[in-house]
Amino acid sequence: MKALVYHGPGKKAWEDVPDAAVQDPTDVVVRVDTTTICGTDLHILEGDVPTVAEGRVLGHEAIGTITEVGDAVHAFAVGDRVLVPAITRCGRCAYCQQGTPSHCQTVGGIGWIFGHLIDGTQAESVRVPFADTSLYTVPEDVPDQQAIVLADSLPTGYEVGVLAGGVRPGDTVAVVGAGAVGLSAVLTTGLWGAARVIAVDTNKFRLEKALDFGATDMVEVGPDTAVEVLALSDDGLGVDVAIEAVGFPETLLTAASLVRPGGTVANVGVHGTPVELPMQDLWIKNISITMGLVDTVSIPTLLKMVASGKIPAEKMGTHTFALDQIDQAYDVFKHAADNLALKVVLQPA
């Protein structure tokens, strides 16, 4: 089969690899019907995630059809249409049982294994371990174009941004980075009653998307970003919650500069280098900082809201490519501003 193989920072190739196959009795094999590219894949290609070995098939999001099941799989059968989430879970370890499978001990202590510790979803097929406890059935009335957003971006913006940030009714929220993850936070802050949502980005197209997704204001990054955001906040004191969804030192510092005393910075971005924070200013303002890897445990909730039309997940996809055009898809996604791109959708030709 063909797959996108990582060959070290800046290097990848769509090439022949051995077919995905059941290895353990709890595995299934899923034929990939739809996959996409995450900002994290760009971080991997920048060399920011050194735990990704050369030779690894990239990708951690898919909608697909089961083609093979291991002997111990009971919940799924060949032919089932499933959502493959970014996080794999055994369902039995202490972390899985407390609802934080991002640290599933059975799969190695980090639930994000696809396109990281094992071969991923940017391929014609993928082996899925612990299928019974990891996969979700996709309702018939939810098309791939919507469902694919639930594999990672939507639960990430919601769980690591909105829930971790503790957004409450009446809050003013800034979202730094209006990619699929930041826009997912924009889409779901309203569920918790945020009164004002300010999108902050360098990309005008994505800022306009943010307004379409429910942001009340947008600020294009420039020398006065913080001044402009503070001017939009109550009494000019800053926002209640600043969500960082880019993953650079400067964007975390921007998020920290936007938050009012007693507020929260919710870091979602994947960082590849240390960040020096102005602790001398933050401690006395009683700022909380949260961060983390998504658990994807909100998928069933979000799936219901997508199915009912409450969350317009289909608006995320701006470009569709055949799987074997994945190099072009990466180019378009990487240069999103020039290409008016948001989420790129990849499907077999």
Ligand SMILES: NC(=O)c1ccc[n+]([C@@H]2O[C@H](COP(=O)([O-])OP(=O)(O)OC[C@H]3O[C@@H](n4cnc5c(N)ncnc54)[C@H](O)[C@@H]3O)[C@@H](O)[C@H]2O)c1
């Ligand atoms: N914590 C998790 O579990 C988790 C899961 C998935 C993704 N992520 C991370 O979330 C982040 C966003 O992912 P994505 O798929 O939306 O990525 P993306 O590349 O589509 O979006 C990033 C956005 O940041 C904007 N940006 C770049 N520089 C900026 C700056 N200086 N100021 C403001 N905005 C700037 C870009 O224009 C873009 O819109 C990435 O760091 C990704 O690795 C984290």
Ligand SMILES: [Zn+2]
């Ligand atoms: Zn991701």
Ligand SMILES: [Zn+2]
């Ligand atoms: Zn586990």
